[in-house]
Amino acid sequence: MRGTVLYGPRDIRFEERETPKIVQPTDAVLRLAATCVCGSDLWPYRGLQPIDGPTAMGHEYCGFVEEAGSAVKFVKPGQFVVGSFAASDNTCPNCQDGYQSSCVQREFMLRAQASLLRVPLADGTLVPTPGGPPPDDLVPSLLAASDVLGTGWFAADAANVKPGATVVVVGDGAVGLLGVLSARQMGAERIIAVSRHEARQKLAREFGATDIVTERGDAGVARIKELTKAIGADSVLECVGTQESMMQAVQSTRPGGFVSYVGVPHGVSLDGAQLFFSHVHLHGGPAPVRRYLPKLIDLILNGKMNPGKVFDLVLPLDQVAEGYRAMDERRAIKALLRPQAA
Numbered sequence: 112m113r114g115t116v117l118y119g120p121r122d123i124r125f126e127e128r129e130t131p132k133i134v135q136p137t138d139a140v141l142r143l144a145a146t147c148v149c150g151s152d153l154w155p156y157r158g159l160q161p162i163d164g165p166t167a168m169g170h171e172y173c174g175f176v177e178e179a180g181s182a183v184k185f186v187k188p189g190q191f192v193v194g195s196f197a198a199s200d201n202t203c204p205n206c207q208d209g210y211q212s213s214c215v216q217r218e219f220m221l222r223a224q225a226s227l228l229r230v231p232l233a234d235g236t237l238v239p240t241p242g243g244p245p246p247d248d249l250v251p252s253l254l255a256a257s258d259v260l261g262t263g264w265f266a267a268d269a270a271n272v273k274p275g276a277t278v279v280v281v282g283d284g285a286v287g288l289l290g291v292l293s294a295r296q297m298g299a300e301r302i303i304a305v306s307r308h309e310a311r312q313k314l315a316r317e318f319g320a321t322d323i324v325t326e327r328g329d330a331g332v333a334r335i336k337e338l339t340k341a342i343g344a345d346s347v348l349e350c351v352g353t354q355e356s357m358m359q360a361v362q363s364t365r366p367g368g369f370v371s372y373v374g375v376p377h378g379v380s381l382d383g384a385q386l387f388f389s390h391v392h393l394h395g396g397p398a399p400v401r402r403y404l405p406k407l408i409d410l411i412l413n414g415k416m417n418p419g420k421v422f423d424l425v426l427p428l429d430q431v432a433e434g435y436r437a438m439d440e441r442r443a444i445k446a447l448l449r450p451q452a453a
């Protein structure tokens with residue numbers, strides 16, 4: 112089997128690898144219908160996050176169960192399943208509290224930019240689509256649920272988005288755009304998207320943004336205050352992970368409002384006094400996507416949401432290197448990869 116391996120900065124290879132097989136009796140092996148490149152894959156790709164030698168890439172996936180281990184009870188060969196980027200047992204106390212991405216048995220997924228994938232803790236991690244395999248045109252949206260939609264949805268939920276709320280989304284990557292879509296689905300009345308890129312602004316509006324702010328930093332905060340009775344927004348979703356975006360999020364939130372943060376932080380630190388006087392709630396982290404998967408799958412299958420629109424580039428899996436290049440150069444928002452038929 113061939114799969115995607117990062118050797119060093121901007122050196123992505125699609126090469127022969129060991130075929131995944133059942134290792135633990137709780138494992139399943141999937142034949143993937145689709146996978147994709149994540150914004151977080153670009154950190155090591157750009158050399159901004161060190162790797163220990165050649166690293167198999169990919170953590171977003173959906174597809175057919177090829178084989179299930181002897182201890183797997185609920186997931187069956189032939190089912191179409193969606194799983195999270197974090198494998199979880201879905202039974203431990205953290206899972207029962209809805210924080211499956213802090214499962215005591217958590218394993219972060221790797222190696223998903225391939226045609227076959229081993230998934231640990233299959234019963235806890237994977238959610239089959241009800242009513243059998245989905246129509247092929249829904250596969251991109253179901254793939255989005257695996258990470259970017261699940262993360263955008265968590266961002267909106269953690270920021271306490273309620274019907275009628277005024278929401279700000281900082282970040283116009285796939286997660287930010289799907290944060291807009293999630294906030295709209297949850298009934299937000301006003302959604303201010305922070306974006307400088309025309310194609311992304313257009314998609315943000317299509318997903319439900321009512322206002323676009325192009326300024327960043329202090330100028331961005333000032334502009335958002337102008338739009339929100341000079342006090343700030345009820346809910347602010349930070350979907351980037353830089354110092355500037357985090358501070359823009361905190362300062363754009365009204366006293367008593369909520370900030371969520373789902374961008375993996377790179378060099379972010381918070382000033383205690385500034386936080387103290389801001390009066391905001393903070394909640395974020397790696398999204399517990401598994402908590403939301405049944406609901407998100409239902410919304411997608413019933414045509415209530417079309418998050419698959421974030422994939423503006425579709426490539427055969429063996430052209431994965433071009434997917435990384437296009438996202439690195441911001442020619443594409445997100446690249447979907449289709450394994451060739453077996």
Ligand SMILES: [Zn+2]
Pocket residue numbers: 199200201202203204205206207211213214215216
């Ligand atoms: Zn658990």
